[in-house]
Amino acid sequence: MKLKLVIVLVMALALASCGGEKPKKDVSGAEPATEKATEAVADADPMANKGIGPISSVTLGEIDQTLVAEGETVFKAKCTACHKISKKFVGPALKGVTQRRSPEWIMNMTLNPEEMIAKDPIAKQLLAEANGAPMANQNITEEEARALLEYFRSKN
Amino acid sequence: MKTIFKYFITFTVVSSWLVSCGDVNSGKSSSQGALSTNAAEKVYVAPGEHDDYYAFISGGFSGQLAVYGLPSGRLFKVIPVFSVDAEKAWGFNEETKPMLNTSHGFIPWDDSHHPDISQTAGELDGRWVFINGNNTPRIAKIDLTTFETTEIIEVPNSAGNHSSSFVTENTEYVVAGTRFSVPFPQRDMPISEYKGNFKGALSFISVDPEDGRMDIKFQIMMPGFDYDLSHPGRGASHGWFFFSTYNTEEANSLLEVNASQNDKDFIAAINWKKIEEYVNNGGGKKVPANYAHNVYDEKTHTATSTMKKEVLVVDPTEVPGAVYFMPTPKSPHGCDVDPSGEYIVGSGKLAAELTVHSFSKMIKAIENEDFDGDAYGIPILSYESTLAGAVKNPGLGPLHTEFDGKGNAYTTFFISSEVVKWKLGTWEVLDRKKTFYSVGHLMIPGGNSRKPFGDYVVAMNKITKDRYLPTGPEVTQSAQLYDISGEKMELLLDFPTVGEPHYAAGIAADIVAKKSKKFFRLEENEHKHAVKSEAESKVVRNGNEVHIYMTMIRSHFAPDNIEGIQVGDKVYFHVTNLEQDYDVPHGISMIGANTSELLIMPGQTESFVWEAKQEGVWPFYCTDFCSALHQEMQGYIRVSPKGSNVPISFTLDGDPVDIE
Numbered sequence: 157m158k159l160k161l162v163i164v165l166v167m168a169l170a171l172a173s174c175g176g177e178k179p180k181k182d183v184s185g186a187e188p189a190t191e192k193a194t195e196a197v198a199d200a201d202p203m204a205n206k207g208i209g210p211i212s213s214v215t216l217g218e219i220d221q222t223l224v225a226e227g228e229t230v231f232k233a234k235c236t237a238c239h240k241i242s243k244k245f246v247g248p249a250l251k252g253v254t255q256r257r258s259p260e261w262i263m264n265m266t267l268n269p270e271e272m273i274a275k276d277p278i279a280k281q282l283l284a285e286a287n288g289a290p291m292a293n294q295n296i297t298e299e300e301a302r303a304l305l306e307y308f309r310s311k312n
Numbered sequence: 313m314k315t316i317f318k319y320f321i322t323f324t325v326v327s328s329w330l331v332s333c334g335d336v337n338s339g340k341s342s343s344q345g346a347l348s349t350n351a352a353e354k355v356y357v358a359p360g361e362h363d364d365y366y367a368f369i370s371g372g373f374s375g376q377l378a379v380y381g382l383p384s385g386r387l388f389k390v391i392p393v394f395s396v397d398a399e400k401a402w403g404f405n406e407e408t409k410p411m412l413n414t415s416h417g418f419i420p421w422d423d424s425h426h427p428d429i430s431q432t433a434g435e436l437d438g439r440w441v442f443i444n445g446n447n448t449p450r451i452a453k454i455d456l457t458t459f460e461t462t463e464i465i466e467v468p469n470s471a472g473n474h475s476s477s478f479v480t481e482n483t484e485y486v487v488a489g490t491r492f493s494v495p496f497p498q499r500d501m502p503i504s505e506y507k508g509n510f511k512g513a514l515s516f517i518s519v520d521p522e523d524g525r526m527d528i529k530f531q532i533m534m535p536g537f538d539y540d541l542s543h544p545g546r547g548a549s550h551g552w553f554f555f556s557t558y559n560t561e562e563a564n565s566l567l568e569v570n571a572s573q574n575d576k577d578f579i580a581a582i583n584w585k586k587i588e589e590y591v592n593n594g595g596g597k598k599v600p601a602n603y604a605h606n607v608y609d610e611k612t613h614t615a616t617s618t619m620k621k622e623v624l625v626v627d628p629t630e631v632p633g634a635v636y637f638m639p640t641p642k643s644p645h646g647c648d649v650d651p652s653g654e655y656i657v658g659s660g661k662l663a664a665e666l667t668v669h670s671f672s673k674m675i676k677a678i679e680n681e682d683f684d685g686d687a688y689g690i691p692i693l694s695y696e697s698t699l700a701g702a703v704k705n706p707g708l709g710p711l712h713t714e715f716d717g718k719g720n721a722y723t724t725f726f727i728s729s730e731v732v733k734w735k736l737g738t739w740e741v742l743d744r745k746k747t748f749y750s751v752g753h754l755m756i757p758g759g760n761s762r763k764p765f766g767d768y769v770v771a772m773n774k775i776t777k778d779r780y781l782p783t784g785p786e787v788t789q790s791a792q793l794y795d796i797s798g799e800k801m802e803l804l805l806d807f808p809t810v811g812e813p814h815y816a817a818g819i820a821a822d823i824v825a826k827k828s829k830k831f832f833r834l835e836e837n838e839h840k841h842a843v844k845s846e847a848e849s850k851v852v853r854n855g856n857e858v859h860i861y862m863t864m865i866r867s868h869f870a871p872d873n874i875e876g877i878q879v880g881d882k883v884y885f886h887v888t889n890l891e892q893d894y895d896v897p898h899g900i901s902m903i904g905a906n907t908s909e910l911l912i913m914p915g916q917t918e919s920f921v922w923e924a925k926q927e928g929v930w931p932f933y934c935t936d937f938c939s940a941l942h943q944e945m946q947g948y949i950r951v952s953p954k955g956s957n958v959p960i961s962f963t964l965d966g967d968p969v970d971i972e
């Protein structure tokens with residue numbers, strides 16, 4: 157837990173300084189970083205970003221309804237405390253997420269949130285949008301992450 | 313400067329006087345040892361690195377068991393066992409209150425003395441630690457995957473549960489021997505009629521090899537002596553258990569005088585395999601009893617307490633060949649068996665030498681019926697026939713002995729404040745080192761098994777004056793770590809302990825660490841009030857009871873706005889931690905709660921009761937710093953007057969909790 161706190165602090169520092177500016181003492185901190193992050197990410201195609209983690213490639217076929225159902229079960233048990241499908245909650249709304257992010261990125265974000273929010277530009281931006289509430293590591297397996305992806309595909 | 317110097321001189325003189333009073337001079341100045349050696353290097357565990365051993369040091373009158381690393385002496389955790397503990401809600405939350413139930417009701421304190429680690433084939437297996445509650449006799453079992461107390465069994469017909477809780481070499485039994493004899497069955501009778509009427513129960517508690525479940529298999533009703541300490545046989549002597557006794561005089565007053573009259577007391581040798589066989593064949597007598605058996609279930613995260621009504625009692629004279637007495641000089645205290653199982657060391661507290669019995673000579677003496685009479689029908693073996701040897705002039709006030717597995721024994725001397733190393737077989741003293749001060753037990757990791765890890769010995773002291781910064785009349789309790797890997801012992805470290813460090817058990821870290829649990833799986837949570845997603849959280853009224861089924865995750869509760877509570881309601885919080893990550897507990901407490909906070913592990917559910925006494929809007933919050941937004945982890949409960957028409961409602965972010 158204390159380690160995690162350190163990680164969050166380090167991330168917060170990294171965020172605050174990633175614009176190359178000296179942190180302003182009287183500014184609320186997160187906002188300038190958000191702008192900078194947005195700029196940096198805006199140029200790149202988010203669908204080309206596969207994220208950082210164990211997943212390097214995913215092959216998608218027709219939507220597999222069995223897998224969708226499994227994904228829904230996992231989602232309800234381990235994700236709904238922070239994500240809704242229809243609206244932004246603690247984290248972003250997940251409707252249409254597979255059109256905004258590559259399947260590899262989605263699975264890596266699920267499986268490897270600590271490293272993603274420390275290093276991946278999109279994840280860093282999302283952390284800022286979530287006011288610094290980091291994505292919790294829910295110890296999801298690769299099979300579960302794949303099922304979640306299928307569930308998200310069904311919610312486009 | 314001058315004053316300080318003077319004070320220092322005085323201190324040095326006083327302390328050398330203190331430690332030299334028992335003829336402890338070994339020709340070397342060990343108090344200077346730390347300065348002239350690399351002791352600091354030997355105990356230094358660099359940041360991020362791990363210790364080599366776990367040491368489980370009992371808290372004595374704190375009732376708890378603390379976990380330290382060796383060689384650093386760093387404190388990792390205090391495991392609540394026999395005392396309520398606000399830090400972990402032990403005895404405060406609804407789930408653990410049953411763990412402290414006894415036939416005398418809820419007893420939130422005990423005196424925890426002797427931890428012992430479970431064994432398989434005579435070697436530590438790192439599955440459980442057992443520890444005794446001395447005052448209201450109990451034995452607890454701590455699970456080393458979770459480092460939580462998962463079972464407590466009360467011991468009937470017993471008092472001063474001191475000669476426990478030691479385990480046999482396959483953890484077949486953990487014993488609970490009574491220090492004080494009491495009327496059996498308990499009844500109103502003149503204390504002066506103690507002699508011949510009081511009994512000493514030695515309880516053999518079986519341990520299920522699979523799940524560790526404890527059960528009192530039988531109690532041996534021994535003569536009314538005081539059964540002080542005990543140890544199982546191992547190797548050839550596996551199947552036997554040895555108990556030291558004092559007060560064979562059966563005195564009932566001013567025992568410091570009246571229990572020191574006999575030149576010799578006994579070590580009782582019990583062939584438990586023989587008694588087990590007798591019991592398995594229908595022997596023994598079931599007698600009425602009343603004792604609590606409390607079990608904590610890791611799946612339901614909840615303890616249940618069952619009152620048991622019967623116990624099987626064995627009269628030792630009805631099992632010929634099962635019980636013998638070995639005379640041992642002058643009120644023996646410690647009773648320790650070496651790793652080979654051949655030597656049984658008896659420390660007569662008032663004796664000038666250490667007595668060592670031989671198991672093989674004992675067997676021969678039994679075969680030859682080499683008896684010196686009997687006590688209440690139990691044969692007394694002749695002293696000379698079991699004697700293996702004696703350590704001459706070892707020190708003053710011998711107490712406890714442990715073994716390094718290399719043929720050496722280490723004994724503590726309370727009065728002369730020292731640890732003395734001597735050789736098994738030749739009985740010669742090899743080395744002695746001062747302790748600071750009045751040492752009780754000592755511990756070598758694995759020293760109670762066939763395979764000790766003979767690197768270190770930890771001495772546990774009763775007095776610590778002048779070793780630490782003063783903190784009022786009471787100075788910290790303390791332990792001392794010695795390197796015993798070489799020929800001579802070397803004092804490496806003093807470290808403070810919680811409560812009285814009565815005794816300890818140690819084990820190589822890698823045996824335990826690899827099996828340690830990281831979090832509880834939500835899908836395996838069978839708590840009857842668990843809710844496994846925010847959508848399932850709810851608030852339910854049932855008369856004047858309101859049950860809040862709540863979840864927690866970084867960094868909010870669901871629901872966090874609750875209305876419709878009325879003055880006079882008993883509000884139950886049933887809170888599930890939805891985290892599925894290592895080391896992310898959350899806490900919760902409620903203003904005015906007449907209990908402690910809850911500290912809920914990832915995947916776990918706990919409950920507490922809050923009584924709504926005043927109208928208003930009252931906050932609750934997370935008590936464990938859980939994330940950068942921990943301060944924001946809070947909520948409100950609105951309390952309306954009794955009979956109000958404000959309906960029960962519960963929301964999060966203004967929405968119902970199950971919105972998609």
Ligand SMILES: [Cu+2]
Pocket residue numbers: 865866867897898899934935936937938939942945
């Ligand atoms: Cu929290």
